[in-house]
Amino acid sequence: MRLRLVFWRHGQTVQNLSLRIQGAQDFPLDDVGHAQAAEAAGELAKMKPARIYSSDLRRARQTAEYLFKVTGVPILMESSLRERAYGSWEGLTSAEIRERDPEQWMVWREGREPEGVGVERREDCGMRVADAVSRAVADIEAELSQSVGKDDVVTVVFVAHGGSISNGIMTLLGQNPSEWVGLQGMDNCHWAILESRHKANPPWRLYSYNRRTVDVATIDRPGF
Structure with a gap:
């Protein structure tokens, strides 16, 4: 069995449009976000997902519901798929953070970890997401390993958030996102794909990032 992990960022919210940090706060999709999710779900359905996992925050849950439909x-x-928590910065724009906490804003913009404002470390965010993915993979392998062939592709979709996805993927690829920030958050309703690598280190490879269409010709290609 070969695993394809799809990490799908939620659709647009009013806070996205106004460039406000949402973090762990719970907001719904706006009208554009609903339209984005409906369109993207039709694309993702082409990969015939066997499982759909979602962050329990409303913007992710509403996005996932379109794929369920x-x-x-x-x-x-x-x-554990929730967005990275931003503490006292949640609800603020970058400009507002700069005015309120100029020193820690600079730390953040330089790719380091802000302190004293309640922002979750990227490493901690990445670990909780990677742990959730690992649990899901173990469950799927235990349930399906006897019923699918070794070359069959099983697709699992994780609906989450820009920060939790990027930090989770970096962790799954063996990087510490507090030290290596090679991936940034994706656009609304775009996705990334990881593919399994048997007995390799790391056991995943990044196949695509920040996509919004499915290349039908490569869905079931002979090998990874």
Whole structure:
């Protein structure tokens, strides 16, 4: 069995449009976000997901519901997929943070870890997401390993957030996101794909990042 992990960022919210940090706060999709999710779900359905996991925050859950509507695959809620928490900065724009906490704003903009304002470390965010993914993978392998062939592709979709996705992927690829910030957050309703590598280190490779269409010709290509 070969695994394809799809990390799908939620659709647009009013806070995205106004460039405000949402973090762990719970906001719904706006009208554009609903339209984005409906369109993207039709694309992602082409990969025939076997499982759909979603952050329990409303913007992710609403996004996941569009994929459920076109696939019939139930949504499994996972709070560990939540966005990176931003403490006292949640609800603020970058300009407002700079005015309020200029020193820690500079630390943040330089790719380091802010202190004293309640912002979750990227490493901690990445570890909780990677742990959730590992649990999901173990469950799927235990359930499906005897019923699918070794070359069959099993797709699992994780609906989450820009920060939690990028930090989680960096961790799954063996990087510490507090030290290596090679991936940034994706656009709304875009996705990334990791593919399994048997007995390799790391056991995943990044196949695509920040996509919004599916290349049908490569969905079931012979090998990874």
